[in-house]
Amino acid sequence: MAYIPSMDLVPGVLKGDTRAVARLLSRAENGNEEGRPALEEIFKRAGRAHVVGITGVPGSGKSTLVAKLTAAIRASGRKVAIIAVDPSSPYSGGSILGDRIRMGELVGDKGVYVRSMATRGALGGLARGTLEAVDIVDAAGYDMVLIETVGVGQDEVDVARASHTTVVVSAPGLGDDIQAIKAGVLEIADIHVVSKCDKPDADRTISDLKNMLVLSLGLQPHVPAPLDVGARKAARWQVPVVPTSSVNDKGIEELLKEIDRHGRSLKESGEIVERQAAIAERRLVKASEEMLRDKLEERRGELSVLLKELAARRVSPHYAARKLLTESGFGGDK
Amino acid sequence: MSVAQTKADRIRVIVAKVGLDGHDRGVKIVARTLRDAGMDVIYTGLHRTPEEVVEAAVQEDADVIGISILSGAHMTVFPKLLKLLKARGADDIKVMGGGVIPDEDVVKLKKMGVAEILLQDTPPAAIVDSVRRIVAERGAR
Numbered sequence: 001m002a003y004i005p006s007m008d009l010v011p012g013v014l015k016g017d018t019r020a021v022a023r024l025l026s027r028a029e030n031g032n033e034e035g036r037p038a039l040e041e042i043f044k045r046a047g048r049a050h051v052v053g054i055t056g057v058p059g060s061g062k063s064t065l066v067a068k069l070t071a072a073i074r075a076s077g078r079k080v081a082i083i084a085v086d087p088s089s090p091y092s093g094g095s096i097l098g099d100r101i102r103m104g105e106l107v108g109d110k111g112v113y114v115r116s117m118a119t120r121g122a123l124g125g126l127a128r129g130t131l132e133a134v135d136i137v138d139a140a141g142y143d144m145v146l147i148e149t150v151g152v153g154q155d156e157v158d159v160a161r162a163s164h165t166t167v168v169v170s171a172p173g174l175g176d177d178i179q180a181i182k183a184g185v186l187e188i189a190d191i192h193v194v195s196k197c198d199k200p201d202a203d204r205t206i207s208d209l210k211n212m213l214v215l216s217l218g219l220q221p222h223v224p225a226p227l228d229v230g231a232r233k234a235a236r237w238q239v240p241v242v243p244t245s246s247v248n249d250k251g252i253e254e255l256l257k258e259i260d261r262h263g264r265s266l267k268e269s270g271e272i273v274e275r276q277a278a279i280a281e282r283r284l285v286k287a288s289e290e291m292l293r294d295k296l297e298e299r300r301g302e303l304s305v306l307l308k309e310l311a312a313r314r315v316s317p318h319y320a321a322r323k324l325l326t327e328s329g330f331g332g333d334k
Numbered sequence: 335m336s337v338a339q340t341k342a343d344r345i346r347v348i349v350a351k352v353g354l355d356g357h358d359r360g361v362k363i364v365a366r367t368l369r370d371a372g373m374d375v376i377y378t379g380l381h382r383t384p385e386e387v388v389e390a391a392v393q394e395d396a397d398v399i400g401i402s403i404l405s406g407a408h409m410t411v412f413p414k415l416l417k418l419l420k421a422r423g424a425d426d427i428k429v430m431g432g433g434v435i436p437d438e439d440v441v442k443l444k445k446m447g448v449a450e451i452l453l454q455d456t457p458p459a460a461i462v463d464s465v466r467r468i469v470a471e472r473g474a475r
Contacts, residue, residue: 002475003473003474003475004475018392018393019392019422019423019424022392022393022394022395023395023475025395026343026346026395030343030344032343088374089369089370091370092369092370092371092372093344093372094344094368094369094370094371094372094373094374094375095369095374095375096365096366096369096375096377097374097375097376097377098376098377098379100376100377100378100379100390100394101377101378101379102379104378104379104381104382104386107385107386107389107390107393108385108386108389113393114390114393114394115393115394116374116376116394118344118374120344
């Protein structure tokens with residue numbers, strides 16, 4: 001089988017052909033220059049799907065929830081694409097992508113596309129190429145795109161700037177861990193899910209979250225929100241807490257209802273425009289970062305002298321960075 | 335900058351257990367070995383059907399499907415996989431196998447089109463080499 005130019009994959013993608021979608025997605029993931037024009041074409045055709053980010057700590061039940069939620073969305077007649085992100089090894093660059101383990105029963109359904117992606121050094125909970133991947137499945141005609149982030153800690157909030165609706169999953173029994181993550185990830189939720197609510201301490205987690213939401217409503221006007229969409233969102237949208245249990249499929253329908261309600265609320269309030277703008281801004285910054293990182297990688301060989309100077313503290317990191325940027329043609333003055 | 339940040343067409347391998355075969359220690363070690371060789375390894379979990387594995391491999395744009403099989407059903411599973419891949423127009427996805435498979439069957443399976451069978455005494459480095467060789471022989475796609 002010969003190499004198919006990326007541009008030739010575009011018609012297949014737009015028709016929803018799985019092979020074409022999968023191939024172009026790899027090109028996006030690998031960041032090949034050859035794929036850029038095709039991805040630009042796709043970008044212009046995308047923008048129809050409801051993009052839902054699902055995030056939470058490792059083991060909180062994201063994959064299981066995504067599988068159950070997908071079944072519910074399918075039952076409503078919509079097509080679903082899942083982009084599931086797992087971490088790359090910082091040493092070998094390899095990865096083990098295990099999100100499919102929970103999604104076995106979805107595979108036979110032609111209305112579901114599942115793709116695993118490795119972070120490949122990207123921080124923030126998403127992978128390099130995740131946003132392009134969303135464009136591709138969007139253009140391919142999937143009505144809803146679920147982005148499942150890596151298991152997050154406290155500060156991986158990129159998903160909120162990649163999705164229309166952000167769902168944060170918490171599991172009961174993590175006790176103080178719940179408290180610990182309150183400052184970061186919990187703040188980005190449009191919808192909270194408490195998974196595994198068949199477990200005894202679920203009620204405590206639910207009330208912890210509800211208390212936090214009440215508090216943050218009161219505090220919001222005084223706090224410059226790190227994600228400016230967050231502050232305005234709170235004024236219009238009351239963040240619900242949905243208890244779910246995958247053991248007996250409890251709460252899944254309710255969750256889908258809330259996601260749809262949030263999607264409608266974005267449109268009705270006009271906030272969708274702000275969200276799209278926030279996503280666009282984020283993408284511009286991300287794309288610039290990636291280009292810069294690639295440029296640095298290209299020039300790696302030439303850096304040894306500069307690195308030596310830096311390690312010996314003869315120059316400052318700031319000075320070195322400016323020198324590097326200038327020499328790479330990125331300016332760097334000021 | 336870590337290796338993970340370099341641009342490269344990373345090899346994607348899907349490893350799967352098919353049918354009633356719960357022995358997954360081997361497949362996990364293989365997955366780990368390939369990960370440490372810098373590949374993206376997608377693990378599907380236990381008890382998959384050949385249909386599920388083929389569809390997953392297409393969706394994931396895998397270069398290679400690695401089937402671990404210790405149940406004795408290899409002469410049923412591999413022909414089925416090859417047939418399904420062909421029917422899907424996806425026979426650029428190469429099939430490899432590992433596990434407990436008699437020598438005479440190894441010959442037959444390779445003749446059928448299984449790219450490689452690695453038996454239980456294969457050293458990890460040889461598994462990595464085989465995957466790389468098979469993907470290199472297939473070429474860019």
